[in-house]
Amino acid sequence: MAAQLEQVGFDGAYTFEGQNDPFIGLAAAAMRTQRMDLMTSIAVAFARNPMSLAYQANDLQLLSNGRFILGLGTQVKAHIERRFNMPWSKPAARMRDMVGAIKAIWHSWETGEKLCYDGEFYQHTLMSPTFSPSANPHGIPKIYIAGVGPLMTQVAAEVSEGLFVHPFHTPHSLASVTMPAVAAGLEVAGKQRDQFDISAQAITATGLNEEQLQAATFSARSQIAFYASTPAYLPVLQAHGWEAMQPEANKLSREGKWAEMAELVDDDILHTFALVGEPDSVAAQLLERFEGKVERVSPVIYAPDGAVLTSLLEAIRGRQG
Template identity: 50%
Template sequence: MLVDAVVDFTADPLACEAAAVRAEAEGYDGVSIPETSHDPFVALTLAARATSRITLQSGIAVAFARNPMTTAMVANDVQLVSGGRFELGLGSQVRAHIERRFGMPWGRPAARMEEYVGTLRAIWERFATGGRLHVEGEFYRHTLMTEFFDPGPNPHGPPPVLLAAVGERMTEVAGRVADGILCHSLTTVRYLTEVTVPALAQGRGGSLDGFTVSLAVFAVLGDTPEQRAAAEAGVRRQIAFYASTPAYRPVLELHGWGELADRLNRLSRQQAWAEMATAVDDDVLDAFAVAGDAPAVAAQIRERFGGVAGRLSLNTPYAADHDQVLEVTALLR
């Protein structure tokens, strides 16, 4: 099982570079750099120059904030600079951010993403072969590539594409057009086995051989009751925050927690964050998180996800003990 480090969401590009160097030294298989307040491709480029072994992943870059040509070009360059160690993790984001923050069009995100990834591959094929670029789709049109602007073949080939997906339609798209899926932390074993895997198989036409399932797992990690209590509080808050988002409601609905999702959404609009955390009872916590000391956490992760997930990372939204996190990582690898 491969284990990745996840860079702090607030880290600037220089901090991401340092985190990647540290992750490589600590034995991680890869590092995931998110797109929040900084451009992930700048950080990934710095990390590529400062490391030599680990996989470097955008986790995630916002696809619909960029047109496919922009993404294809920068992804090709990061793949080149990293010596073929780059994975392009893409996600759709949500309507409000795409339309109001990025000023880009939104609509039919699953269909748009399917065309987006197909367009990326057509552009990379042009780079590799020099053939004609001709994409005239429902959402994207790319029909011009002259020699002056063509970077030519990448000696490492195009990067793998991994899609973030929760709903069945986007998950099926991931199975059909991507090389892997990035599952959200708000995922249970039941949702993974009853919804995610069947949708992927539908998209893939059956087998998931050669397809990467990557999952970030909530972990309530601690050696003492005091440590676990602090960890539990942080995980409850994060579960409540995610579960308040309508896009993730299907996960809760599967477990009969639709009313909880509605309540959390109402409380989030009131910014009642403390009340939201207390609404996450023990049954909900246990469904979304593993808990215990390092050996217990590692064992639970293997039991729950070992048969499906090929790559894992720990989601610890609290001040986790670094040595304990490394112990879990070592036990999983």
């Protein structure tokens, strides 16, 4: 699939940590592509440790000839503790420490200097030559962090090279929650906006016929309802005064009533969150929402027919001139 996406003109592709490991698929994609960026969006950071992530990212940077981006996200407490059986505490502070540790490990490999990282959550003080890779000829990979609330978003701007804007966002939450937090993080780090990438994922419902569009629209409603059920994403609903939706969606999710959850998403909520319509209409909406504000955009799309993706890309390129 990565080779097909590159052939029709996409600039990047990512794997999602859902039913598969996010790194193995990218290794295969790296060997089938030559141009586009390859990234995890996301790998669950707290299911792993900084050393294992440093090795995996370094290997993929080599395999892709410098096209890899390490995208990290926290997941939520229940999954970290009960699915991965790993510790959870102060996620923003832990993410800051994890990125610092990964970069310290890479610095040791690049320079040969002694590894001596002593953070709040992670300590790495041993790196013998047997286990230290040579300096990567393509340099160290970029790190992107996924953020929803202002605290994690600020951490991303402080310590990483990019932010994954979660699909569960709106133009209003992007302007009122995300961008001020980015600005605050950049100020703390002494960085300029052009030194930081913003990659926005957007829930997208499109199709080449009415049947495809209806299926995609139901998928979009289901995605919105699922995200709305998660307490960690409450700030986005609060930005619109829709916070009362969260406990009801959460209750239905715990009862496994997924279809009923989708019914909570009325047309107003749907069109506030998602880009909906035929490919040319979606392209216009996408450019209106993101052009001049972010560096890259990724449509989160239900598209069983690859022609839908191609048509959407052609519509975007056509409108960009």
